[in-house]
Amino acid sequence: xxxxxxxxxYLVKRTGEKVFLECVQDMDHENxxxxxxxxxxxxxxxxxxxxxxxxxxxxxxxxxxxxxxxKERFSLILExxxxxxxxxxxxxxxxNTEAFFGQGTRLTVV
Amino acid sequence: AQSVTQLDSHVSVSEGTPVLxxxxxxxxxxxxxxxxxQHPNKGLQLLLKYTSAATLVKGINGFExxxxxxxxxxxxxxxxxHMSDAAEYFCVVSPAMDSSYKLIFGSGTRLLVxx
Numbered sequence: 001x002x003x004x005x006x007x008x009x010y011l012v013k014r015t016g017e018k019v020f021l022e023c024v025q026d027m028d029h030e031n032x033x034x035x036x037x038x039x040x041x042x043x044x045x046x047x048x049x050x051x052x053x054x055x056x057x058x059x060x061x062x063x064x065x066x067x068x069x070x071k072e073r074f075s076l077i078l079e080x081x082x083x084x085x086x087x088x089x090x091x092x093x094x095x096n097t098e099a100f101f102g103q104g105t106r107l108t109v110v
Numbered sequence: 111a112q113s114v115t116q117l118d119s120h121v122s123v124s125e126g127t128p129v130l131x132x133x134x135x136x137x138x139x140x141x142x143x144x145x146x147x148q149h150p151n152k153g154l155q156l157l158l159k160y161t162s163a164a165t166l167v168k169g170i171n172g173f174e175x176x177x178x179x180x181x182x183x184x185x186x187x188x189x190x191x192h193m194s195d196a197a198e199y200f201c202v203v204s205p206a207m208d209s210s211y212k213l214i215f216g217s218g219t220r221l222l223v224x225x
Contacts, residue, residue, distance in 0.1 A: 035215075040218075043213075090154065101154040
């Protein structure tokens with residue numbers, strides 16, 4: 001069974017903290033994505049990666065970075081968390097146009 | 111540029127009546143199109159996908175969608191709503207000629223099913 005696992009369901013962080021969101025997939029997929037979901041805006045692409053150590057900016061990369069050192073793991077990094085980064089973050093792994101999503105991490109920055 | 115427009119932010123139907131969730135897309139080439147569903151506090155689940163085969167696509171839980179190129183639409187339908195269909199639905203396009211498989215999401219339609 002396909003599995004995409006995000007390390008935390010809920011996180012509360014303080015403004016200015018460095019935050020790591022982890023995502024692991026067990027399907028040997030090359031393409032992985034990070035989205036944020038906000039009410040009325042749908043899902044917006046932050047970054048994606050099509051291979052180990054390869055990354056590309058999505059539509060809203062400002063304030064974020066990513067790391068992909070191993071094929072199965074794709075990390076999203078908030079260099080200095082701000083309150084406008086409070087959101088639901090979703091990781092996806094894609095093969096042949098079909099995307100598999102993790103359960104999401106609800107991040108609150110206070 | 112590729113884009114997706116979901117024409118209704120909220121749709122309310124009575125149980126047992128038909129469901130119609132509307133979606134229009136913009137794409138330079140023939141795209142792949144999807145509908146995803148998200149139940150409260152759950153992850154996104156693929157309902158169905160169109161990838162240039164039959165224009166009428168059947169999905170899970172009795173949902174189906176019809177690809178109409180002339181209208182650039184991909185509306186989601188179900189003949190009879192069930193209470194368990196209450197959720198948020200996303201229309202999604204993956205542009206053709208894009209090997210990265212980027213998905214572009216609509217803003218979502220929240221479906222409410224009344225008893």
